[in-house]
Amino acid sequence: MAEGGKPMRLWGGRFEGGPADALTRLSVSVQFDWRLAPYDLLASRAHARVLQRAGLLSEAELDRMIGALDDLEAACKSGSFRPTVADEDVHTALERGLLERLGSLGGKLRAGRSRNDQVATDLRLYLRDHIRHIVSRLVELETALMSQAEEHAATAAPGMTHLQHAQPVSFGHQLLAHVHPIARDVDRLRDWDRRAAVSPLGAGALAGSSLPLDPQAVAEELGFDSAAPNSMDAVADRDFAAEFLFCAALIGVHLSRLGEEIVLWASQEFHWIEMDDAYSTGSSIMPQKKNPDVAELARGKAGRLIGDLVSMLTTLKGLPLTYNRDLQEDKEPVFDAVDTLLLVLPAVSGLVSTMRVNTQRLASSAPDGFALATDLAELLVRKGVPFRDAHEAVGHLVVWCQVNDTTFEALTEEDLAKISPHFVAATGEGAAGEGALDVLNVQGALASRKAYGGTAPDRVRDQIIALREVVDGQAAWASGS
């Protein structure tokens, strides 16, 4: 920020002395709200046109006004116009820029609007724009997870509950289980956008304007679906910020859960994946270390995203209508959440798309921990044994294996017959001809889970086809088509 000149304020007519330094320091927000400048300029152009249509600016004045706003925008972009510490906020800084270019004509733009409806409009415009960047980054992560899932649709892996081996699953199925939450996140952001597409401009400070402005025309020009139907709600409402922050916090939670899994998968104990060097870090003291910092930071950032949401809700709670200066606190959590997501998502996508999956290790550990026990119990059910008894019989088999220090896979027909005659293949019709040794194989167990939503490799491939259609639609939305 440039050195300050004479303090620039949009108020002061009724004040005899200047503000105390302590107040100025407390009040100033331009150091963080400057990023709203492009949106403030957009809204200013729309407002200038409405003033002209209302007969409050001549055609020639409008031309000069638009020319000066364009010039100011170029100067902001090139950095030749910068806010100074003497500008209270982005609106103040830009009005100074306009006055520098237009003299007293610049002062006409403020008619019929207030910083209260301006700032609410700017923040909505900023977020509606950035949501699309965030969705693009989410689509990249979905795509990275889906390519790995496609490659590993038939890779057996230990499926866990309580972090204990439960039943074998397709590793692709597990990766897709991280895509669905992200797809819902994108859906939520699109739904958010529908509600956020309401323009506060025209509400003025709180009561609307006595000037013949046209809030609906301004709304349309700025890409909103409609103008706010209540000027008091228009300037007081920050639901759109809170709701966005909830979406961001939940994305953070989803990235954190994925991050935690990757941390486990990359550990010596699991050894399911090998991270690419480009997406792992070393230790300053232990030369052998390869650390999953990307996944850990993804997990860690969830904390600040949740904090941003809590901060916003706490600011809003108990505020009387309408605008209160507390609302200036809405911006930093929103900007922080946007920045955090745009920082974390590309790193997580890179980590996922470059990780190498240790298919051998996954396949060999898939049956560990007697993970095919349910398949055995279901075999008995197919033979007419009540599930309760089947569960008990398989439980005995597990204990027998533990006592004899062996695994299901090493069992012989004689061993099985000792526990229950049902485990042994009997001659006869259908399932009666199946024996335990027929179901004790992981690929068979996966393939048998072929009902909709199951982990059979064919179902996983169907899931990918369906998800691709969803994700293509999301990518098109993000790019504005």
Ligand code: ARG
């Ligand atoms: N910087 C203020 C904010 O972010 C702009 C609105 C100030 N309005 C006012 N009446 N003081 O909320």
